[in-house]
Amino acid sequence: MKKIHTPLCRFRPLLLLAISLFILTDAIAQKASFGQAPLPRRLNFIVSSKQKKFDQAAFSFQFQALWMNKYHRGDYYVILPGSSKEMAKKITRILRRENAMIGNIWFDSHGHFQRRRSLFEIGEEEFNYLTIRDSIFTIHLKKLTAYCDTNTNVGIGSCYGGATYALPAVENFPEQPMNGDSLMIGTSRLFNNATVYACESFVMTGIGIMNAGYAFAGMPGRKKFKDPVYKPVWEKLGEWNCYSGKKGAFEKPVTVSLHHDGRISYKQRNYLSFPKNRQKLEKRLKKFKRGNYNLAHLYQAV
Amino acid sequence: MKVILLIIFWGSVLYLQAQGNFNRFYQPLGGIHLITMQGNMLKGLLLGIKDTSVIVYPGTGKEWKRNAPYKPIEFGYSSIRELSVKRRNRSWKKYPVNGSALLFTEFQKNGK
Numbered sequence: 001m002k003k004i005h006t007p008l009c010r011f012r013p014l015l016l017l018a019i020s021l022f023i024l025t026d027a028i029a030q031k032a033s034f035g036q037a038p039l040p041r042r043l044n045f046i047v048s049s050k051q052k053k054f055d056q057a058a059f060s061f062q063f064q065a066l067w068m069n070k071y072h073r074g075d076y077y078v079i080l081p082g083s084s085k086e087m088a089k090k091i092t093r094i095l096r097r098e099n100a101m102i103g104n105i106w107f108d109s110h111g112h113f114q115r116r117r118s119l120f121e122i123g124e125e126e127f128n129y130l131t132i133r134d135s136i137f138t139i140h141l142k143k144l145t146a147y148c149d150t151n152t153n154v155g156i157g158s159c160y161g162g163a164t165y166a167l168p169a170v171e172n173f174p175e176q177p178m179n180g181d182s183l184m185i186g187t188s189r190l191f192n193n194a195t196v197y198a199c200e201s202f203v204m205t206g207i208g209i210m211n212a213g214y215a216f217a218g219m220p221g222r223k224k225f226k227d228p229v230y231k232p233v234w235e236k237l238g239e240w241n242c243y244s245g246k247k248g249a250f251e252k253p254v255t256v257s258l259h260h261d262g263r264i265s266y267k268q269r270n271y272l273s274f275p276k277n278r279q280k281l282e283k284r285l286k287k288f289k290r291g292n293y294n295l296a297h298l299y300q301a302v
Numbered sequence: 303m304k305v306i307l308l309i310i311f312w313g314s315v316l317y318l319q320a321q322g323n324f325n326r327f328y329q330p331l332g333g334i335h336l337i338t339m340q341g342n343m344l345k346g347l348l349l350g351i352k353d354t355s356v357i358v359y360p361g362t363g364k365e366w367k368r369n370a371p372y373k374p375i376e377f378g379y380s381s382i383r384e385l386s387v388k389r390r391n392r393s394w395k396k397y398p399v400n401g402s403a404l405l406f407t408e409f410q411k412n413g414k
């Protein structure tokens with residue numbers, strides 16, 4: 001019987017070699033990935049407390065976050081809880097449903113200068129350097145620990161949230177450190193050694209907070225802030241601190257910003273490195289006058 | 303016996319109420335803007351005048367009405383540079399104190 005020689009038959013040995021090589025490499029690759037879980041999906045969250053009364057700053061932040069969420073649905077979730085219990089319940093429900101982990105979580109809140117300590121609030125619950133270590137206060141926040149790791153970023157979006165300076169003595173009130181660094185370390189430990197970002201100074205809520213720009217940095221215009229009592233705060237304008245739970249050390253990111261998908265990132269240049277902003281600050285500092293701040297606020301917090 | 307028990311009961315109720323609602327021990331005499339010797343400003347309600355000090359509630363009239371539990375502060379004349387007082391149906395009046403109680407006598411007379 002006569003053999004039929006086709007071009008394919010001529011390259012048969014080469015073809016067999018190529019197929020066997022392909023099978024071998026595929027088997028090796030499969031063996032290497034065996035037992036390893038696929039990388040978990042990461043979700044971003046923005047947490048801002050539900051407001052009982054109209055609050056301009058909170059309204060601006062929530063409006064922008066919700067508006068951006070309309071066009072980037074699924075990229076991040078906006079949670080408006082009344083308490084930490086409600087927040088943990090909502091977040092865990094989403095994470096279980098999506099089988100995902102927390103990528104970035106941003107806590108939007110007011111800072112309270114009159115309390116003379118760094119803090120952030122969820123509803124009416126205050127988390128400061130003392131309460132963040134207390135298991136009774138953080139019982140609901142701990143529910144999120146399982147969904148966090150060293151790749152999680154936590155942003156404390158309250159004014160003076162990461163303040164490391166000491167406030168000068170005023171009248172009967174002695175000099176007091178703000179302990180923002182302790183708050184950041186406590187938060188990082190709570191969220192499974194996550195990376196925590198917090199601001200030394202004011203956190204603004206102007207237009208474009210989710211445009212990865214300098215919207216979080218800026219100067220408030222109200223008269224009460226133009227008092228020497230606030231001097232340490234103004235000197236650190238636009239400066240943020242970063243605590244890496246993985247390294248166990250503080251790093252200095254420059255100015256933190258939020259992306260349209262809820263990602264936390266930081267800008268390469270400091271807000272005050274721009275000459276225009278520096279001049280503006282110098283101009284403001286000249287206008288400072290003792291007596292602009294009402295001391296009654298300090299006595300109210302006692 | 304019943305009467306005594308009733309008196310004790312209502313007495314204790316009133317006492318407990320007063321403890322929780324300390325603001326009712328005072329009645330605001332007017333608004334006060336106080337400048338301390340260091341130059342800091344304190345705005346509040348004037349609750350009382352003493353020979354050596356003034357008692358100030360560190361809140362607004364609205365906060366007083368809704369019983370915001372702020373502790374009244376006692377400021378000695380030695381720590382006050384100047385104070386302005388606004389009484390009902392009157393305009394703000396400035397009283398230079400400069401750490402001395404003597405300059406304050408005029409207000410004490412009018413206030414009481």
